[in-house]
Amino acid sequence: MTTILAIRDLHVAIGHHADATNVLRGASLEVGAGEVRGLVGESGAGKSMLGRAVLGLLPANAIVAAGSIHFEGRDLVAMPESERRNLLGRRIALIPQDPMTSLNPVKRVGAQISNLLRRHLGLSKRDALGRAAELLVEVAIREPRRVLELYPHEISGGMRQRVLIAMAFACDPSLVIADEPTTALDVTVQRQVLQLVERLRQRHGAAILFVTHDLGVVAKICRTMTVLHAGRVLEEGETVDVLAKPRHPYTRALLAATPRADRPAEALRPVPPALIEGLWAEARRLDGQLAMAAS
Amino acid sequence: MADLALNRSVAPPSRWVAGLKRGGARLWIGAALVGVLVLVALLAPWIAPHDPIEQDLMSAQLPPAWINGGDPAYLLGTDSLGRCVLSRLIYSARTAVVVALIAASLAAAIGIALGLVAGSFGGWVDQLTSRLIDVWMAFPPVLLSIVLAAVIGAGLTSVIAAIVVVDWTRFARVVRAETMVQLQRDYAAAARVIGLSRGGILRLEILPNLVPLVVTLLAVEMGIAILVEVILSFVGISVAGDTATWGGMIAEGRQIVYQAPWIMALPILCIISSVIGFNLLGDGLRLVLDPVQRR
Amino acid sequence: MTDILLRTGSLSFAYPERAGLFRRASMHEVVKRVDLAVPRGSVLGLVGESGSGKTTLGRLLVRLLKPTSGGIQFDGVEIGGLDEAEMRPLRARIQMIFQDPQSSLNPRLRLGTTLTRPLQVYGRLKGRRDRRDRAAALLDVVGLPADFVDRYPHELSGGQRQRAGIARALALEPDFIVADEIVSGLDVSTQAHILLLLKDLQKRLGLTMVFISHDLSVIRVLCNDVAILQHGEVVETGPVARIFASPQHPYSRELLAAIPLPDVEPGWLDEPSASAIPHQQGSAA
Numbered sequence: 100m101t102t103i104l105a106i107r108d109l110h111v112a113i114g115h116h117a118d119a120t121n122v123l124r125g126a127s128l129e130v131g132a133g134e135v136r137g138l139v140g141e142s143g144a145g146k147s148m149l150g151r152a153v154l155g156l157l158p159a160n161a162i163v164a165a166g167s168i169h170f171e172g173r174d175l176v177a178m179p180e181s182e183r184r185n186l187l188g189r190r191i192a193l194i195p196q197d198p199m200t201s202l203n204p205v206k207r208v209g210a211q212i213s214n215l216l217r218r219h220l221g222l223s224k225r226d227a228l229g230r231a232a233e234l235l236v237e238v239a240i241r242e243p244r245r246v247l248e249l250y251p252h253e254i255s256g257g258m259r260q261r262v263l264i265a266m267a268f269a270c271d272p273s274l275v276i277a278d279e280p281t282t283a284l285d286v287t288v289q290r291q292v293l294q295l296v297e298r299l300r301q302r303h304g305a306a307i308l309f310v311t312h313d314l315g316v317v318a319k320i321c322r323t324m325t326v327l328h329a330g331r332v333l334e335e336g337e338t339v340d341v342l343a344k345p346r347h348p349y350t351r352a353l354l355a356a357t358p359r360a361d362r363p364a365e366a367l368r369p370v371p372p373a374l375i376e377g378l379w380a381e382a383r384r385l386d387g388q389l390a391m392a393a394s
Numbered sequence: 395m396a397d398l399a400l401n402r403s404v405a406p407p408s409r410w411v412a413g414l415k416r417g418g419a420r421l422w423i424g425a426a427l428v429g430v431l432v433l434v435a436l437l438a439p440w441i442a443p444h445d446p447i448e449q450d451l452m453s454a455q456l457p458p459a460w461i462n463g464g465d466p467a468y469l470l471g472t473d474s475l476g477r478c479v480l481s482r483l484i485y486s487a488r489t490a491v492v493v494a495l496i497a498a499s500l501a502a503a504i505g506i507a508l509g510l511v512a513g514s515f516g517g518w519v520d521q522l523t524s525r526l527i528d529v530w531m532a533f534p535p536v537l538l539s540i541v542l543a544a545v546i547g548a549g550l551t552s553v554i555a556a557i558v559v560v561d562w563t564r565f566a567r568v569v570r571a572e573t574m575v576q577l578q579r580d581y582a583a584a585a586r587v588i589g590l591s592r593g594g595i596l597r598l599e600i601l602p603n604l605v606p607l608v609v610t611l612l613a614v615e616m617g618i619a620i621l622v623e624v625i626l627s628f629v630g631i632s633v634a635g636d637t638a639t640w641g642g643m644i645a646e647g648r649q650i651v652y653q654a655p656w657i658m659a660l661p662i663l664c665i666i667s668s669v670i671g672f673n674l675l676g677d678g679l680r681l682v683l684d685p686v687q688r689r
Numbered sequence: 690m691t692d693i694l695l696r697t698g699s700l701s702f703a704y705p706e707r708a709g710l711f712r713r714a715s716m717h718e719v720v721k722r723v724d725l726a727v728p729r730g731s732v733l734g735l736v737g738e739s740g741s742g743k744t745t746l747g748r749l750l751v752r753l754l755k756p757t758s759g760g761i762q763f764d765g766v767e768i769g770g771l772d773e774a775e776m777r778p779l780r781a782r783i784q785m786i787f788q789d790p791q792s793s794l795n796p797r798l799r800l801g802t803t804l805t806r807p808l809q810v811y812g813r814l815k816g817r818r819d820r821r822d823r824a825a826a827l828l829d830v831v832g833l834p835a836d837f838v839d840r841y842p843h844e845l846s847g848g849q850r851q852r853a854g855i856a857r858a859l860a861l862e863p864d865f866i867v868a869d870e871i872v873s874g875l876d877v878s879t880q881a882h883i884l885l886l887l888k889d890l891q892k893r894l895g896l897t898m899v900f901i902s903h904d905l906s907v908i909r910v911l912c913n914d915v916a917i918l919q920h921g922e923v924v925e926t927g928p929v930a931r932i933f934a935s936p937q938h939p940y941s942r943e944l945l946a947a948i949p950l951p952d953v954e955p956g957w958l959d960e961p962s963a964s965a966i967p968h969q970q971g972s973a974a
Contacts, residue, residue, distance in 0.1 A: 141876040285738035285903065290947040290957075297958045312877065315949030319957045339953045356881035358906040360933060360948050367910050369885055370878035409841075580793035587751055588807035588861070589780040591773075598806070602797040 102169075103274050103306045104130040104153065109166035110389070111148055111330075113158065122148045124330040124385050125166065130274065135300065135307045137321030137338065139314065139353075145330035146310045150276045153308070154193055155183045164389075171273065189219040192267040192305075194277040194296070198259035202251040209247030212266055219270045234265040237302070238295055257288045261295065268299045275300070277309045281316060293320050314357055318342055326350050329382040348374055413682045421678025424613075427671025434484055435491035442481035443469065447636040450476035455654045473646060473657050482638035483664055489632075489639050490668060493550065493623045494616040497557035502612050504558065505565025506604070510596055512566070513573025524570070527563045535560040536625070543631040553632050557619050565611060572607055576600045606683035613676030617669040624665055640665050694729040694897045695750065695865060700759035700769075702745055719745045721921040722759065725899075727914075729864075732891060732898040734908035734929070736944070737918035746918070747869045747901045751785045752776055763865065781811055784863040788870040790850030794842040800824070800853055801838035807860040827856040831886060848879035855887065859894075867899045872907060884910050905948055909933060917941050 111123040122145045130136045140146040151157050153168055155175065168175040170191065175183060187193075195201040203211055212234065213227035222230060228247065235243035238261040251259055260280065267275050277296065281289040297320060300307055309321050317324050318338060325335040326347065334347040345351045355368035414421070434441065454476040457464045464471060470480040512523035539556035546552045576582060577600070585595045626632045627641030640661040647658030700723040705714035720742045727733045737743040748754045750761065752768055761769045768779060784807075787793035794803055801824040808814045808823060825835040831852040842850055851871060858866055868887070872880040888911055891898055900911050908915055909929060916926040917940065925938040936942045949957070 141878060286905075287738060287943060287947045290949070293949075294958050313949065314877075314951040318951045318953050319949045342951055342953065353877055354951060356877050357951055358881070358884070358904075358910045359950060360906040360909055360945065361950060362909075364888070364910045367881055367885065369881045375878070580787045580789060581795040583748075583753055584785070584787060584793050584857070585806075586753060587780065587783075587785045588857075589777050589810045590806075594810070599795055599798075603795070605797070 100131040100134075102129050103132050103134075103171060104128075104308065105167075105169040106149070106153070107167050107169075109149070109152065109168065110164040111145075111152055111157065111161055112164050113161050115160070119162075121164075121382075121386055121389075122161075122330050123152070124382055126327065126330060126332050127166075128325045128332065128335065130306045130308055132273065133300075133304055133306055134323060135297075135309060135321045137317035137324035138308055138310045138327060139312065139317055139324055140327035141312055141353075143329075144327040146312075146327050147278060148330075149327070150193075150278050150308065150310050153274075153276060154187060154191060155180075185219075188215060188272075189270045190272050191274045191276065192270070192272040194264055194267045194275060194280045196279040196282060198256055198263055198283075201263055202259060204251055206250075207247065208249055208251060208254070208262055212247070212262070212269065215266055215269055230269075231265075234269055235262070237268075237299065238262070238265045240265075257284065257292070260284065260292060264292070264295060264299065268303045268305065271303050272305055275305045275307045277307055277311075279311055282311070282313070289316070296320065314342070314354065326353075328378055331382060331385075333378075349378060417678040417682040420674045421682060424671050424674030424676070424678050427667055428675050431487055431668050431671060432491055435487040438484050438488050442478075442484045443467075444478035444481040446477060446481040446485040446638045448477060452476065455650070457654070458656055470660060471654070471656050473643070473654070474650060479643075479657060479660060482643060483640070483660060485638040486640045486643065486661065487664070487668075489550070489627075489637070490620045490623060493553055493557070494619045494672075497554045497561075497619040497622075498612055498615040500554070500558045501561040501615060502565050502608065505562040505567075506569050506608060508562070509566040509569025510573055510600070513570040514577060514592060514596055514600075516574075520570070523566070527566055530560075531563050533560070535622075539622070539626055540629075540631060543626075548631050548634060550633050553623050553626050556626065557622050561615060561618065564615065565608070568607060568611060569604060572604055573600055576603055606680060609683060610676045610680040613672050613679060617672035617676075620665065620668055620672070692729045693726045694764055695725070695727040695899070696762045697723055697725045697750075698760045698762070699724065700746075700749060700761060701757050702742075702749055702754060703757045716757075719921050720749065720756075723918075723921075723923050725916060725923070725926075727865075727897055727899060729897050730895050731913045732900055732911055734912035734915035735899060735901045735918060736903065736905055736908055736915055738903055738944075740920065741918040742921035743901050743903075743918050744869060745921075747785070747867045747899065750867050750899060751783050752780075753785075781807075781861045782864045784858040784861060784866050786851075786854050786858045786866060786868045786871050788873060790847065790854045791842070793854055794850060794857075796842050798841075799838065800828070800840050800842070800845075803842075804828070804838075804853065804857050804860060807857065811861065813861075823860075827860055828853075830859060830890070831856045847875060848883065851875065851879075851883055852886070855883075855890070859890070862894075863896075865897045865899075867901070869901045870903070873903065880907070887911060905933075905944060917944065 106126060106128050109123050109126045110121065112119040112121045114120055126145065126149060128136065128138070138146045138149060148157070152163065153170070153175065163176050170186070202208070209228055209231055212231035213224065216222050216227040216230055217224065231247060232243040235246055240246055240258060240261055246254060246258070254262070280296070281292050284292060293316065296307070309317070311317060321338050323336065324338045324341055326333045326341070326349065328349055334341060334345065334350045341350060342354065345354060352370040352374055356370045358367055450472070453465060453468065453472050454474050456468050456472045458471045459466045459469050468478050468480070470483070472478060473482070508523055512520045538560060542556050542559065543552045546555060581599060582595060585599045590598065623632060623639070624641035624644070627639035628645045630645070632639055632641060643661040644658050647654065647661070651658050700720060701718065702720040703716040703718040706717045707714065723746060725733065735743045735746060745754065749756055752771070756769045759769065760767055763779065763783060766779070768776065801821065804824045804827050805814060805820045814820050814823070821838060824838045828835055828837055833849060833852055833856070837845070842853070845853065854871070872883050875883065884907065890896065900908065902908055912929050914927065915929050915932050916923045917932070917938065918924070919940050925932065925936065925941045932941065933945065936945055
């Protein structure tokens with residue numbers, strides 16, 4: 100199986116010199132063609148940063164201190180900016196977290212989708228709109244022609260998320276980064292959206308890096324998973340294995356701290372603060388080692 | 395992650411220091427300019443080299459001391475009646491500061507009170523107050539000032555009254571809007587749940603949050619007050635007779651601008667620096683006080 | 690014989706929608722004829738998705754809103770129609786913990802002030818020293834260090850703020866607390882701590898609670914009974930164990946089936962999503 104995305108030993112820091120905070124500390128992961136890999140972590144673990152690093156959307160004061168990101172064999176970090184921008188939206192796509200703020204409020208839905216298609220696929224205006232309508236049908240939006248004419252605030256949150264999903268798959272990307280796409284959704288809507296994402300993935304043959312904090316979502320849609328904490332990969336493997344027989348104490352603790360609708364209240368175990376303290380201490384030790392090596 | 399550090403309390407660095415750092419150059423320059431103005435106004439009798447209304451027709455229209463023909467006794471020259479320009483500038487600062495402080499504070503007091511009432515009561519009270527503000531703002535301010543002067547008689551009271559009567563609406567509008575926003579927040583609801591009366595909520599919960607806004611507006615309003623006073627004294631409605639005002643000096647200086655340009659130029663410089671000072675101070679204060687709220 | 694602390698009878702709330710030029714304002718019903726009964730010392734969960742009216746219902750129960758029709762009885766007293774002055778003495782016994790601690794703690798007031806304000810309102814403070822002591826005591830109850838008294842909300846983490854919110858709700862030693870989505874938006878680890886803290890406090894202090902959440906899994910941890918809301922109506926209610934083991938209403942089943950448990954389940958993603966099979970794994974107790 101070909102490897103679409105290969106991240107090796109990625110170190111990312113925010114800020115300069117003395118004030119720099121390390122957000123990724125030697126993270127490595129791989130996503131193969133058509134694979135759905137879950138990237139799991141709590142807030143501050145660095146999972147959004149990882150996704151942004153792949154997309155080339157790191158904040159201005161972030162530096163890739165070490166490591167590499169290879170997409171379809173090409174080094175993304177070394178690539179010139181213009182070349183990278185051509186990849187974004189076309190070969191690598193993003194399903195963002197917040198449908199509210201990801202669509203341009205002053206442009207009609209149809210215009211936004213067709214702009215994307217025209218830019219990346221060179222379609223004519225008419226063809227682009229036609230394709231846009233087809234995409235809306237794919238994401239189960241009824242009356243696609245009518246929706247194309249609407250503004251984002253005139254459609255529901257769930258529909259907006261579907262539009263964003265449609266846009267992500269529009270150019271048949273080989274990799275889609277889904278950044279917590281269902282976190283803000285109702286649980287019944289979440290299920291529909293996950294089903295949709297899976298269906299589109301199969302149809303377009305894309306690989307997905309699914310960023311989330313929800314272990315349940317990972318279990319349902321991701322065949323493989325990577326657990327991130329303090330910018331480090333603590334565990335990874337087939338989801339079935341990691342969830343059934345977690346090896347790292349952090350993974351075990353997270354599972355035990357996740358409330359389950361099918362288990363009684365007594366089953367809930369808080370994450371021991373000592374465990375977290377220990378992990379942060381390790382991370383700081385790593386920082387220290389790196390700083391010494393650099394100087 | 396830091397959440398689990400139940401007992402870790404990282405002491406915050408001194409809030410004042412952080413706040414002042416945020417203010418930046420604007421705060422310091424603004425404070426300096428305003429500080430100089432206020433000091434000059436306070437210490438006028440001691441620092442002015444001459445009596446501002448003392449005429450010396452023998453030394454009329456002398457240029458500033460460093461120009462050919464100037465007299466070191468009159469550092470910035472004299473006007474057509476032989477009065478010391480520097481002394482008149484210094485004493486004018488008194489008028490400016492008095493007007494700025496009193497007028498701005500009164501306008502603020504009235505505006506805030508009405509704004510709070512309109513914002514918190516809503517309903518017909520709000521409707522009435524808003525319409526009142528709208529109608530009031532439609533009056534041409536200068537016309538209103540002239541009418542007031544005709545009724546009360548020319549003088550400082552008239553100037554202050556004119557400013558207050560026009561500018562309270564500025565405060566009322568902003569405070570009303572901000573009050574309505576604040577009342578939507580959960581802490582206003584929480585205050586109701588713990589039994590606070592409406593007045594109590596406004597006084598104890600909302601008012602502290604209005605401080606940054608009001609302080610900034612107040613500083614800006616002082617700058618505006620100075621300008622209004624200048625206009626009115628230029629027109630001759632402000633303080634009577636010989637009393638030194640920047641506006642009056644500009645009016646006199648206008649007649650002889652080719653023969654003695656400094657008489658008009660110097661007051662203008664003073665006005666500009668004072669108004670800029672107040673604006674910068676307001677801006678700087680906003681930066682110091684605001685971030686607490688925005689977090 | 691169960692002693693019901695809070696009971697609602699046909700409780701409804703509606704607000705007028707914008708009237709057009711020639712159209713009279715129509716009423717938008719958010720809560721429709723809700724009947725609830727919360728026994729003293731127990732926890733009732735209110736579950737619903739967006740638009741279910743659960744937040745509005747929560748606000749009705751603490752009388753932040755006045756019902757349009759129907760009644761609320763608190764400890765036998767009808768409170769639905771009371772005005773502010775009449776409510777005031779009762780407010781000390783009915784408290785609320787809000788969802789977003791960022792906005793429910795006044796950003797310009799120190800924690801000590803915020804926590805002891807309820808005591809101040811009801812005249813239960815005996816001076817400045819007493820105020821500091823009480824604030825420190827409240828912080829201690831929720832596991833926060835005493836020197837947080839001087840902190841501002843923005844100097845705390847999300848979990849710490851939520852604990853402060855809980856501490857404030859406990860200040861007046863109320864009988865009844867409504868917790869509105871208090872762990873939504875928190876990390877799994879933080880969430881577990883807060884839930885267990887609340888569970889412990891509820892048992893120790895004998896609190897009667899209504900716990901609002903969109904997350905059924907969280908409800909299971911804390912609640913004895915649960916009421917499922919859809920479009921402003923209660924579609925099913927009953928003991929937690931029974932509802933989770935055998936939900937009756939189709940919406941309840943849909944809701945339960947939609948919860949992604951952290952178990953790999955091929956076929957979960959197959960459509961149609963309205964699977965009628967509720968979860969039956971694990972022990973029902």
